[in-house]
Structures are given as C-alpha cells and as structure tokens.
Amino acid sequence: MTKLLWEPPFIQPHRLGEINKFGRMKARDNYVEHVFGVPVALLKEEFGSPCFVTSEIHFRNNLRNLKKAFERRYGDVIHGWSYKTNYISAMCNIAHQEGCYAEVVSAFEYEKARKLGVPGKKIIFNGPNKGKDILERAINDGAHIHLDHLDELNLVSKIASRLNKIVEVSLRLNFDTGFTEPWSRFGFNIESGQARQATRLLAASKNLKLSGLHSHIGTFILEPKAYIQQVRIMCKFMREIEASHDIEIDTIDIGGGLPSKNALQSIYLPPEQVIPPLSEYADAICNTLIEETNYRNQLKRKKPTLIFESGRAAVDDTQALIVSVVGNKRLPDGKRAAILDAGTNLLFTAYWYNHQVQMTRPADGPLADTALYGPLCMNIDVVRSSIQLPPLEYGDTLVINPVGAYNNTQWMQFIEYRPNVVLVHEDNTYSVIREREDLEVMCQQDRLPEHLKIAFSTTEAKK
Amino acid sequence: MTKKSKLKLGNGNRCERLHALAISETGFIFDPQTGQSFTVNQTGLFVLNGFKKGKDSETVSHDLADACSVPIELAQSSVEAFILQLERYL
Numbered sequence: 074m075t076k077l078l079w080e081p082p083f084i085q086p087h088r089l090g091e092i093n094k095f096g097r098m099k100a101r102d103n104y105v106e107h108v109f110g111v112p113v114a115l116l117k118e119e120f121g122s123p124c125f126v127t128s129e130i131h132f133r134n135n136l137r138n139l140k141k142a143f144e145r146r147y148g149d150v151i152h153g154w155s156y157k158t159n160y161i162s163a164m165c166n167i168a169h170q171e172g173c174y175a176e177v178v179s180a181f182e183y184e185k186a187r188k189l190g191v192p193g194k195k196i197i198f199n200g201p202n203k204g205k206d207i208l209e210r211a212i213n214d215g216a217h218i219h220l221d222h223l224d225e226l227n228l229v230s231k232i233a234s235r236l237n238k239i240v241e242v243s244l245r246l247n248f249d250t251g252f253t254e255p256w257s258r259f260g261f262n263i264e265s266g267q268a269r270q271a272t273r274l275l276a277a278s279k280n281l282k283l284s285g286l287h288s289h290i291g292t293f294i295l296e297p298k299a300y301i302q303q304v305r306i307m308c309k310f311m312r313e314i315e316a317s318h319d320i321e322i323d324t325i326d327i328g329g330g331l332p333s334k335n336a337l338q339s340i341y342l343p344p345e346q347v348i349p350p351l352s353e354y355a356d357a358i359c360n361t362l363i364e365e366t367n368y369r370n371q372l373k374r375k376k377p378t379l380i381f382e383s384g385r386a387a388v389d390d391t392q393a394l395i396v397s398v399v400g401n402k403r404l405p406d407g408k409r410a411a412i413l414d415a416g417t418n419l420l421f422t423a424y425w426y427n428h429q430v431q432m433t434r435p436a437d438g439p440l441a442d443t444a445l446y447g448p449l450c451m452n453i454d455v456v457r458s459s460i461q462l463p464p465l466e467y468g469d470t471l472v473i474n475p476v477g478a479y480n481n482t483q484w485m486q487f488i489e490y491r492p493n494v495v496l497v498h499e500d501n502t503y504s505v506i507r508e509r510e511d512l513e514v515m516c517q518q519d520r521l522p523e524h525l526k527i528a529f530s531t532t533e534a535k536k
Numbered sequence: 537m538t539k540k541s542k543l544k545l546g547n548g549n550r551c552e553r554l555h556a557l558a559i560s561e562t563g564f565i566f567d568p569q570t571g572q573s574f575t576v577n578q579t580g581l582f583v584l585n586g587f588k589k590g591k592d593s594e595t596v597s598h599d600l601a602d603a604c605s606v607p608i609e610l611a612q613s614s615v616e617a618f619i620l621q622l623e624r625y626l
C-alpha cells in the first residue's frame with residue numbers, strides 16, 4: 074500500500090465563486106531551484122533563512138535599458154538613483170558605476186552618498202526636511218538643491234548670503250495632470266500661484282539662481298499619457314517664467330514613477346498584461362519634451378537636460394527573498410495558512426503588492442487557497458492573504474519576488490533580526506552586501522543609566 | 537453529549553447522511569440533501585470512507601495512524617477535530 078501523506082483530515086465547504094480556474098490542478102512543475110543562477114538550497118544553507126538575494130547583472134541591465142531608452146530619444150539625460158528605493162551601499166555603487174547621480178531626500182541619504190564618494194555636483198537633493206547644517210554642506214559641495222517650500226527657500230537664501238555665494242536651485246512643482254492623485258504636499262503648486270510666487274522671489278534674490286524645474290507625479294504610474302501632461306505643464310510653466318523674468322532653465326527633472334513588473338493588489342490582471350513597455354513611457358516623455366522645447370532651436374539655446382529618478386522600475390525585479398515555512402494552520406473557515414519566517418517586517422511592499430511566491434520542490438498535493446503570514450505578533454502581518462499553493466511542510470523553502478524596491482529601506486527592526494542581503498555578482502560568484510543583524514547590533518544604540526544597569530539583584534536572581 | 541459518543545457514530549441519522557454523500561476519489565463531496573459541495577483532503581477522504589464502511593472512530597484513527605505512520609494520539613485527536621467539522625456541515 075502506498076503511504077498516505079500526513080495532513081490533519083479536513084473538510085471545507087465550497088462557496089459560490091470559489092471554484093476557480095485552477096480547479097484541483099496539480100502544480101508539480103511550478104517550482105524554482107535557483108535564484109539568479111544560484112541554487113536556493115545552497116544560499117539558504119550558507120546565509121540562513123530568510124535571506125535577500127540580489128542580481129548585479131539584472132540591476133546593471135535595467136539601469137542601462139532605462140538610460141538608453143531616454144538617451145536614444147532625447148540625448149542629454151541624467152538618471153538620479155533614488156536612494157530611498159534601495160540604499161544598500163553596493164547597490165548605490167552599482168548605480169553610480171553605471172553613471173547615475175545620487176537622488177537623496179535627507180541628511181542621512183546625503184551623507185551616505187558623500188561617504189560612498191559621490192561628488193556634490195552629482196547629488197540631487199530633494200525632500201521636505203533638509204536641515205540647516207546639511208544644506209550648508211550641500212551648498213559648499215555644489216549639490217543640486219531642489220526647493221520644497223518657502224521656509225526652505227529662505228533658509229537656503231540666508232546660508233548662501235552668509236557664505237557669499239550664488240547658489241543654483243531647482244523648484245519642485247506640483248500640479249494636477251488629470252491622471253494621478255496630485256502629490257500636492259511636495260513642492261510649490263502651479264494652479265494656486267505658489268510656484269509663481271516662489272519664482273518671483275528667486276528672480277529677485279541676489280544669492281539664488283533658479284535653473285531647474287522638478288516634479289514627481291506619483292509612483293507605479295500605469296498610464297504613459299500622465300507623463301505627456303506632466304512634461305507639457307512643466308514646459309508651459311518654464312516658458313512663462315522665462316518670458317517674464319531673467320531666468321534660464323537648464324534642467325527638467327520628471328522624478329520617478331515608472332512601474333515595475335509587480336502585481337498591485339488592486340489590479341486583477343497579471344503585471345505582464347497591464348504594464349506598458351518602457352518604450353511607451355520614453356516616447357511619451359521624450360517626444361513631448363522635444364516638441365515643447367523646439368522653440369529653443371530657433372533661439373539657438375540649448376535644450377534642457379532631462380533628469381529622471383526611476384527607482385522601482387530599475388531595482389524591483391533584481392531581488393528575491395528566500396523564506397521558510399515555520400508552521401501550518403487551518404483557519405476556522407477551512408482555509409489553509411502557513412507561517413513564514415519573514416513577514417511585513419522585511420516585506421513592507423506586501424501591503425500593496427501580491428508578491429509572487431514560488432515553491433522550491435515539486436508539489437505533492439493539489440493547489441488550495443492559502444494565506445501566508447509573517448512571524449510578527451500583529452494581525453496585519455500578511456505576506457499573501459490568498460494564494461493558490463500546494464500543501465506546505467515545516468521547513469519548506471519558498472522564493473518571493475520581485476522584492477528589490479523599497480524593502481531594504483522600509484524594512485522594520487521590529488521583533489526580528491534583519492537578515493543577510495546577498496549579491497550575485499556578474500561572474501555568478503556571490504557575497505553578502507549587508508550582514509544580518511545580531512544582538513549586538515540591536516542593542517548598540519541603547520544606553521543604560523547607572524541605576525538601570527542591573528535587571529535583577531543577585532539575591533533576587535537566585536530565587 | 538460528549539464528542540466521544542458522536543465519534544462512534546451511534547447516531548443513526550448521521551450514519552445515513554454519510555451514506556447518502558457522493559464522494560469522488562479526488563475528495564470532491566456532494567451532499568444531495570442540501571445541494572452543498574465540499575472538498576476533503578486525502579486524509580479526510582480516508583476517514584470518511586472508513587466511516588462509510590461502518591468503522592468506528594477508534595478503528596479509523598488506528599487505520600489512519602498506520603497509513604500515515606504517525607503516532608496514534610495525533611491521529612485520534614485529528615479525527616476528533618474532523619468529526620467536529622463534519623458536525624458543523626452535515
């Protein structure tokens with residue numbers, strides 16, 4: 074008699090609409106044994122579970138394709154690597170080796186870029202909270218400062234005056250493209266006249282010189298036409314202020330927002346079917362910019378340099394997360410559930426993506442609706458609320474991807490140690506690019522006042 | 537009534553209900569009385585078929601423990617939990 078595979082006996086009623094296209098199909102062949110060419114088992118053994126695995130060649134290729142798409146169509150293009158998307162040092166340096174500037178939004182990110190050896194002239198300094206000291210450093214370094222609000226404008230002006238410098242700045246703009254929810258809390262609004270007011274102040278300033286315009290219309294933008302509108306509105310504003318003030322705009326920075334091949338929870342169709350190809354975005358952006366700046370040819374003026382700050386489109390699909398099953402459950406409604414050793418502490422993006430989850434061995438049972446939970450003691454720690462998976466066993470290894478954007482920055486130091494991040498090099502060798510945390514790391518910022526140095530007195534401890 | 541007494545399926549009605557169920561080899565179950573359909577996993581199917589053959593829960597638990605090479609206590613407690621589920625639905 075063939076052995077029956079152990080699983081507690083279970084009966085589950087069918088609900089209307091629940092029987093789906095997967096039926097009771099077996100998924101024996103839907104598994105992966107390698108990530109980025111390296112055996113999963115080897116990575117798990119050497120670096121533990123969970124473990125992020127990143128591909129250098131993938132990242133380089135994405136960066137090159139992005140740059141090429143814009144350069145071929147427009148010419149003078151700069152890619153600012155959005156540090157917040159993934160600022161592990163090795164990742165930043167791959168981007169810089171590929172010619173990217175650093176796009177930073179805080180003192181920490183600014184200092185990190187400088188520490189990595191990025192010259193100030195190749196730093197784009199965005200963000201709503203640039204303190205006095207870091208602004209002074211950025212001014213001295215010759216970084217590109219993108220002004221976010223009037224108080225910042227005044228602060229930069231004061232520092233520049235004290236240092237007796239003329240500082241070139243860009244204005245961050247916000248406006249309604251009609252396609253995306255306007256990110257109106259960042260920068261100066263065009264419709265309300267704020268942007269005009271700031272321009273007037275800059276035109277009158279002795280120490281500040283407006284030379285660039287910037288906006289970021291949102292993230293994961295599925296409609297290339299949104300960028301057409303963005304570029305049109307920015308260029309119209311540029312012509313207006315150039316006509317009414319002694320201002321010349323040298324750079325147009327369109328921010329980021331290009332989508333990655335990930336599955337948004339709100340969208341039913343798979344990413345391949347909903348995400349337009351890069352060429353459509355590049356056509357939309359570059360053709361509009363060429364059209365809108367043609368007038369400069371007649372004036373024999375240089376066209377503005379195009380800056381883009383793509384984050385997720387460059388890095389999301391360059392990283393996977395190896396995880397392990399640490400427990401199985403049946404929920405009261407009969408649904409299967411598994412607990413993983415990684416949850417939203419490491420996968421912040423699980424809150425809005427349905428990440429792909431793959432087995433690493435052939436399935437030995439039919440697919441069933443399964444919930445995947447993380448290890449945190451929080452009800453919202455859900456990696457997937459519903460995914461068709463075969464029966465999972467304790468210790469099973471799963472591969473979750475793509476996870477390369479925003480997780481290595483937004484991960485939480487909550488309850489669990491953060492794990493190793495491994496980079497697979499171009500020659501298929503690999504190394505750790507961020508060590509897993511340990512108790513020492515977790516406690517190194519703690520300070521114990523003298524009277525709290527001892528948790529239990531020696532006599533009490535013996536009890 | 538305790539779980540144990542029901543486990544023995546002394547309740548004639550329930551026995552009839554079980555016999556009336558259409559059970560496929562893959563674990564698809566149809567209850568003609570209510571029109572409700574269910575899925576059971578392979579071990580659930582094993583247990584149900586045991587009951588249909590008239591075995592009591594003790595015997596079925598032993599058979600299940602043997603078939604899956606798991607400790608009898610695990611099989612017994614799981615069969616008890618399974619019967620609680622059956623009582624909810626049938």
Ligand SMILES: Cc1ncc(COP(=O)(O)O)c(C=O)c1O
Nearest residue numbers: 155289292329330382383384385
């Ligand atoms: C100013 C700015 N630039 C670039 C980015 C990167 O965006 P994405 O990852 O959507 O390309 C962001 C993300 O929030 C941003 O705020």
